[in-house]
Amino acid sequence: MSRDDSRVKGETMTETFKDLQLRPELLEALQEINFVKPTPVQAKLIPVILGGRSVVGQSQTGSGKTHAFLLPIFDQLKVDVDEVQAIIATPSRELASQIYEDAKQLAGHFKDQIRIANYVGGTDRSRQERQLDKHQPQVVIGTPGRLRDFMEEHELDLHTAHQFVIDEADMTLDMGFLKDVDKIAGALPKDLQMMVFSATIPQKLQPFLKKYLTNPVVEEIPVTSIISPTIDNWLISTKGKQKDELIYELLTMGEPYLVLVFCNTKQRTAELTAYLKGRGLKVAMISGDVQARERKRVMKQVQNLDYQYVVATDLAARGIDIKGVSHVINDDIPHDLDFFIHRVGRTGRNGMPGIAITLYKPGEENEIAEIEKLGVKFAPKDVRHGEVVDSYDRNRRFQRTATHEKLDPTLVGMVKKKKKKIKPGYKHQIKTAIKRKAQADKRIEMRESARSQRRQNRRQGESQRSNRSH
Template identity: 60%
Template sequence: MKRGGLVNTFKQFHFNPFIDEALNDKGFETPTEVQAKLIPLIQKGKSVVGQSQTGSGKTHTFLLPLMDKINVEKDETQIVVTAPSRELATQIFQAASQIAKFSTPEIRVTNFVGGTDKQRQLNRLKHQQPHVVIGTPGRILDMMNEQALKVHTASAFVIDEADMTLDMGFLEEVDQIASRLPEKLQMLVFSATIPEKLRPFLKKYMENPIIEEIRPKAIISESIDNWLISTKGKDKNRLIYQLLTVGHPYLAIVFANTKQRVDEITDYLKGQGLKVAKIHGDITPRERKRVMRQVQNLEFQYVVATDLAARGIDIEGVSHVINAEIPEELDFFIHRVGRTGRNQLSGTAITLYDPSDDQAIMAIEKLGVTFKPKEIKEGEIVDTYDRNRRTKREKSKDVLDPTLIGLVKKKKKKIKPGYKKKIEWAISDSNKQKRKVERRQQTRSVRKNKKNSNQ
């Protein structure tokens, strides 16, 4: 059965039985939009650039059709997947391992990331090659340079979160991996955005790829309550503490723009007696791994993080996201807020803003985001006035000449329809005249400025 031209059950893809078992085990029945559009193309061996937001089901979009085609009898690498962060690579590895265990014999999946025992991995590769290679570009390339990992047999190469790979400076390593893969290769690139700097790379390795942009129905999920809270005259750290304790989140992430600000917020919240996890670039890989495991096990209710450290992390069950400050890159706003409200669960996103942030808020609103203005009053979060209410009120009033005020007053009285029209024309003509005069004055001042600058 199809709805709106899209497949709406995984049965339509005719996967091998072990894939169906893995899907049943996960409780997956209906493909997401990106899965419905791209799985049939991947099954046909097409190279694809899939542009879709984080949390749209990209991982299973490539894992299901590619792992469905693996020949388990062959002791060789058949799929290579790169991800820009250890956390993201580990999440893909976990998803692939869940599918692999239903295959008989089991599909071998290996995760190559920094912070793991390199020597043990090298020893294992001497005896056996994995069917599926997943990892960060640096560690995969390292294994290839050691002559241990043989990727020349791969038939598919996946670059996940390509824009983030570029942002974090890993595109060169990905380029080196791609250059050693067979010429006849199915390449799949997934990215939330396609930056200009990524295009030469795509052109180099992909001949006429199918480019599919999966636009979200709403820029942020409709299940997210999106609040805006003014920090004017308030202690920001105290405000964050109040929001975390008043709202009783199941799991909350507080985002800040810098490592220093993450440290400040964390120290303040710990000083208030909250158990807080901290994630930013200066934390050692081992510590980061430990903290992530604790977060996944719900040992922490509060996480404070920077954007780049958190972009490769997919934490389930986030009920609240707090933007301690507005991100410098507006794309990050969408990424942050998209951490909550997943899988149609409700979520709350709270953005703190200062009057000086007004331009940034307007830019976010232009993306199609709507905010609900809120404030904390007597220990409760309540509705408040829209920050633009004065501007809106002033805009709605047409400034009239004193000569026309009488006409407007007359218009309000019960008078003949023909006379009403005359009043409307008079007001309209007056406004036109005023605009003409303004334009003339502008032209004159431009000429005058030109003349002065030429003297």
């Protein structure tokens, strides 16, 4: 069977990248970064993309999706054709920059120069316009808004492209960029090969997919294949502890190589960063409140290991690839549990060990249970005397054999309500309520007995009067 025939059939019996029959230049580039065996998403989709089919890959961060589309793009690139051949749209500047760096690494092994451009907001637009006047890039990477602007101003000739990648499609939808992507896709040739990658496929994304993708190959990579087995997931309760102090202890014990601390909000990110700096730690902060140029500068410093600790919002989880992360700490459980996978996926990459620590408050057991449904197995831990030690299973109370007398049904709601609130002294309040209920039942019983006695006395009195009258 010829190379092209095997691609059309989409064979996926791949043990190594050599089995994919890629260009020698690409195999050299992969060897340089120590990529030997394709990840599941790469093994399944690269042959299909090489065969010319459009694809929808539902895959999480850390699954290797970037190279799943970059490798076939570069393998099929016509290096002697001076026009735009492939477009990669991504919702964040940071992710665009990361894809740009990965693309440059692949291009660096080709003898001929491959022109790659990265068009995002916050960069020197006039300089980019001057470069476009000279020549068009062959591979275009960028955020949807900037790509659409260049296209509509007739500076960027996107209409020649035959491959269009939409990375992080769900995030593109959430951030309101789908109209820009729609506009770009509408200007591309009818024989367009589209590659859509997304952690989830929301219902609102379906009309767009139906509009541009005809009979695509859809692959969903299970979550269980994405959470690296080299990651230890620790679960620590914050009950009775100051969270800021707890995080400081976790950061300063042992010798972590690089720690990412994720917060749910920009405000919390700023507060925690200020606290840790006040305790003498050199901390980098990455959030939406930090200007793009400053974020880029900070990221370079992090890559150069100028910082050992980084506090970030989920912007970093979806858009930044920081190599060498040894620990991830979840300051809080993310509101969107998909982000948990993205956060944890920052460590334990390429077979390296990693530790992901999740802090949770009493009353968040349901959220933890939902995360466990994603395939995460937590090891309960606690911090004592400056060390992380094994703790008890949070579900131990449900595993005990009941030895107490069953509660009165009227108290069940009260017990559940008190447990849900988890306020100090709730056990005492429940005991007091049980005692009061017993006293009330006794009073009711005494009143009923008295009423019964009075009725009996009345009947006896009536009977005696009746006998006297006769």
